[in-house]
Amino acid sequence: xxxxxxxxxxxxxxxxxxxxxxxxxxxxxxxxxxxxxxxxxxxxxxxxxxxxxxxxxxxxxxxxxxxxxxxxxxxxxxxxxxxxxxxxxxxxxxxxxxxxxxxxxxxxxxxxxxxxxxxxxxxxxxxxxxxxxxxxxxxxxxxxxxxxxxxxxxxxxxxxxxxxxxxxxxxxxxxxxxxxxxxxxxxxxxxxxxxxxxxxxxxxxxxxxxxxxxxxxxxxxxxxxxxxxxxxxxxxxxxxxxxxxxxxxxxxxxxxxxxxxxxxxxxxxxxxxxxxxxxxxxxxxxxxxxxxxxxxxxxxxxxxxxxxxxxxxxxxxxxxxxxxxxxxxxxxxxxxxxxxxxxxxxxxxxxxxxxxx
Numbered sequence: 001x002x003x004x005x006x007x008x009x010x011x012x013x014x015x016x017x018x019x020x021x022x023x024x025x026x027x028x029x030x031x032x033x034x035x036x037x038x039x040x041x042x043x044x045x046x047x048x049x050x051x052x053x054x055x056x057x058x059x060x061x062x063x064x065x066x067x068x069x070x071x072x073x074x075x076x077x078x079x080x081x082x083x084x085x086x087x088x089x090x091x092x093x094x095x096x097x098x099x100x101x102x103x104x105x106x107x108x109x110x111x112x113x114x115x116x117x118x119x120x121x122x123x124x125x126x127x128x129x130x131x132x133x134x135x136x137x138x139x140x141x142x143x144x145x146x147x148x149x150x151x152x153x154x155x156x157x158x159x160x161x162x163x164x165x166x167x168x169x170x171x172x173x174x175x176x177x178x179x180x181x182x183x184x185x186x187x188x189x190x191x192x193x194x195x196x197x198x199x200x201x202x203x204x205x206x207x208x209x210x211x212x213x214x215x216x217x218x219x220x221x222x223x224x225x226x227x228x229x230x231x232x233x234x235x236x237x238x239x240x241x242x243x244x245x246x247x248x249x250x251x252x253x254x255x256x257x258x259x260x261x262x263x264x265x266x267x268x269x270x271x272x273x274x275x276x277x278x279x280x281x282x283x284x285x286x287x288x289x290x291x292x293x294x295x296x297x298x299x300x301x302x303x304x305x306x307x308x309x310x311x312x313x314x315x316x317x318x319x320x321x322x323x324x325x326x327x328x329x330x331x332x333x334x335x336x337x338x339x340x341x342x343x344x345x346x347x348x349x350x351x352x353x354x355x356x357x
Contacts, residue, residue, distance in 0.1 A: 015187060032176055041168045048168070050273075050280045051175035052236045055182045057260045057272035059229025062186060064258075065267040066195065067222040068202030070122065072254045073113070073129030076136035077106040077227040079249030081234025083140065083147055086155040086244060095158035095165075099235045106231025107224045109136075114223030118216050121205075133251055140246040152245035155238045165239070175236055179273075182229055186269055189225065198222050252305075259308055263315050265322025274323040282307065 036044055056078060063069050081102035088098035117128050140147050147153060157166040158174075165171050189195045197218045200208040205215060238244050256279060264275025283304055297303070319326055 015184075015191070029180065033173070036169045036172060044168050044172050046280060046284065048172045048175050048240065050277045051172075051179040052233050052240065053257075053260065053276040053280060054179050054273045055175075055236070056230045056233035057257055057264070057276050058182050058186050058269060059226040059233070060257050061261050061266075061269060061272040062189065062198070062229070063222050063226035065261060065271070066190060066202060067198040067219065069117075069219060069222060070126040071129040071226070072126045072251070072258065073132035073136075074226075074230050074257050075249045075251060075253035076133045077110060077230040078234040078237065078253060078257075079136060079140060079244075079246070080106045080109055081231030082238035082244050082249070083153065083234075084231070085235030086153050086238045087146065089156060089158065090153075095160055095239075099158075099232060102235035103228040103232040106234065107228035110223040110225075110227025111220055113227075114220040115216075117223075118219055130251065130254070133249075133254055137246050137249060140249070147246070150245060150247075152243055153238075155242045155244065157242065158239045171240060175240075178232065178236065182232075183269060183273075186229075190269075194218065194221060256308070259312050261322075262312055263322055265324035268322070268324045270327075271322050271324040278323060279308070279311075282311075 032047075035047060039047070056074065059077075060071065060074050063071055084105045085098045085102040088101055089095060093101070113129065113132055117125055120128055141149050143149070144151075157164050159165065160174075163170070165174055190199070197208065197213045198221075200211065200213055201215060201218055209215060234249075237248075241248070260275035260279050261272055262275070263278055264273065265271025286304060286307065315322060321328070
């Protein structure tokens with residue numbers, strides 16, 4: 001097992017813990033750029049969806065995994081981003097302006113939600129954000145002059161510097177580049193004073209206040225950043241499908257986002273991506289294994305949602321650290337073998353007396 005002697009604060013917050021880590025990530029990025037050479041269009045489309053949803057789950061992870069604020073309304077930010085990008089392009093605004101604009105509009109709504117929700121936490125905050133999802137969905141349906149209501153909105157393929165991103169390969173590269181930028185941005189936010197304040201709020205609001213951290217400021221900032229990333233992902237989603245309607249942004253989408261970060265591993269950027277990949281590939285795994293399932297199970301129409309729920313329950317009960325947590329445990333086992341102890345990752349229940357409910 002490797003240990004790094006840290007001599008100053010800058011070493012403690014550097015982007016890569018070990019020098020070799022940079023080269024592993026570089027190899028991974030190069031591999032992702034080479035994937036279109038070996039994959040067909042269908043699998044390429046699945047990876048594109050993984051990248052899009054990963055951008056949204058990274059945003060939700062910053063809010064839930066690193067700030068401790070529960071949200072069941074991220075489908076609203078996703079939908080706001082999608083409609084903002086689609087409408088902007090239809091009005092003649094360039095794609096390179098429309099996509100950031102989608103994130104900014106969603107971020108402004110995130111601030112509007114974060115301010116009144118400052119006094120809420122836990123289940124109360126989850127219900128409040130869920131209410132936002134219902135409100136935004138209803139606005140999408142009723143504001144027909146702007147959104148076309150239930151008739152839906154046709155989205156033209158985006159164009160960047162005169163190049164139409166109308167092929168699977170071109171759009172794949174766009175989503176991959178934006179995911180890389182999102183992950184780098186999220187990592188830099190987390191190692192900044194803002195990110196450290198968000199983590200302090202997650203661990204203990206009382207202790208954070210005692211250190212002079214402004215809860216209203218940083219909770220609202222977390223909502224805004226999270227909504228921005230989710231809005232950008234929604235804009236990509238609109239251009240990918242080329243058609244959107246309010247039914248694409250229901251409460252089930254928020255639950256899917258929640259499932260992704262729980263299964264991937266709360267409190268980890270890696271977990272956000274692992275969870276998105278797992279749940280995007282789950283339907284493909286169901287399709288491939290249906291022939292081997294008993295007929296009375298394979299013929300059930302609600303098989304996929306049932307498996308979503310089952311996966312969440314199993315991970316919460318048996319692997320609360322998610323897929324990324326399981327990877328860390330496996331890696332730690334081989335690093336410490338034969339000195340590994342079973343209770344190395346056992347959680348300790350620590351809380352302040354003033355925070356008991």
